[in-house]
Amino acid sequence: MKKIRCLFIIAMLAATQIYADKPFRRAMPAPFDSIFPSSEYLGPTIGVPNTDPIFPLTNLLWKGLPGTQRNDIRIYGWADPSYNYSTSKQSNAPLSYDLVPNRPELDQLVLRIERQPNTVQTEHADWGFRLSNLYGIDYRYTTAQGYFSHQLLQENNLYGYDAVEMYAQFYIPNVAQGMVITAGRYISPPDIEAQLAPQNYLFTHSLMFTFDAYTQTGVNAAIKLNNQWTILFGVHAGDDVAPWAAGKHIPTALAMLRWVSKDNRNSLWGGVDSWNGGSFKGNHDNLQEFNLTWSHRFTDRFFTATEGYYMYQKDSPKGGTCIFGPTRFFASGGGCGALIPGKSYEIGFVNYTEYKFAEKDFLSLRADYLDDINGERSAYATGYFSFTAGVTHQFTDLIEIRPEVRYEFATRARPYNNGQLQNQFTVASDLIVRF
Secondary structure, three states: OHHHHHHHHHHHHHHHHHHHHOOOOOOOOOOOOOOOOOOOOOOOOOOOOOOOOOOHHHHHHHHHOHHHHHOOOEEEEEEEEEEEEEOOOOOOOOOOOOOOOOOOEEEEEEEEEEEOOOOOOOOOOEEEEEEEEEEEOOHHHHOOEOOOOHHHHOOOOOOEEEEEEEEEEEEEOOOOOOEEEEEEEEEOOOOOOOOOHHHOOOOOOOHHHHOOOOEEEEEEEEEEOOOOEEEEEEEEEEEOEOOOOOOOOOOEEEEEEEEEOOOOOEEEEEEEEEEOOOEOEOOEOOOEEEEEEEEEEEEOOEEEEEEEEEEEEEEEEOOOOOEOOOOEOOEOOOEOOOEEEEEEEEEEEEEEEEEEEEOOEEEEEEEEEEEEOOOOOOOOOEEEEEEEEEEEEEOOOOEEEEEEEEEEEEOOOOOHHHHOEOEEEEEEEEEEEEO
16 A cells, blocks of 8 residues: 555656646647647647746846846847759749849848747736848848838838838737737738748748738737637737838738647637728828638647638739839839739738658648739739748758759749749758847
């Protein structure tokens, strides 16, 4: 009997230690392995602890200024250089984040300062903020009219700076099971893909992601009703535009819903990303966007996610937002395209299938389709297909590489290499180095 009691006590102590090693969370278990860019389903994750690594620059900050550690204020970043081989010789567009063919480029150099509110505890309100500073080619995609946008919209520069995220957050625990209010400039909520490199499964982006909203400026509230349901609603100034810019539309509505099944194997995330009537204004796009993503978990190492969207706007020029800088070999310029009277429509679909096949490696397969029905987004009225396979290898917590191969083609036009080719093949890789 004594032996049985001893064994029972040992087992309980071991279980306690295992539990202590895992941060407490007021949510369902994380569905995916931590090797992936996110271990959570898409959408607001109230009740989930901050388990991000402590990067070297944060360590340095905490040693020099102990108060920043007490308040969990972090400063860190990454560099993201890349190289590609392409069958196009002038431009890879409409392929994004890999714009210039056959030469190395710096896609992103990012410095981030942030504090995440603690939404696990329910005893008191909490606060947070984030400022993400980006320099590199990718500013061409994140730029919003009114935020340093002259670099792109007036000068058409290849490289530039963008303050891609600038927001404050306030957490209130006693509204349902927790509410987080976000105010400022934030990443557009719906997509599988993200604007900043470490949050993506692959180096390049799907064609449908290339042409939807990147950032918004406004106020929104995420409310956790229970472990299955979370709602997000708010108002903003329109997609990729500051509230003081010529292309603003105030108010623009945002309303989305997150559902996770009780067995934690399926999730839906979707709704209205932006809706205000849809008139093109101030030489800037005014996208009306509706998204839905279904994610299915086979195991924590193997899952799939499929997203679809429908977008439109009224009386837009071909190619959308006008770039008045000089025409460049790598991308458009020279002003506005030809006017498309009435509504212009786009539909898009993308599937990601992810599989972790080794301790530090995972495979990503992506297939996507975009129909730019009137040419409003890409300047070519055509459908697009693209197929991408890539591997992410993590050398350490600070260094990873993402080689990929990609083939894409258009159905009704020749949009590649500045209007010369109907298809394009690329072999590319980037290298993410965190600091």
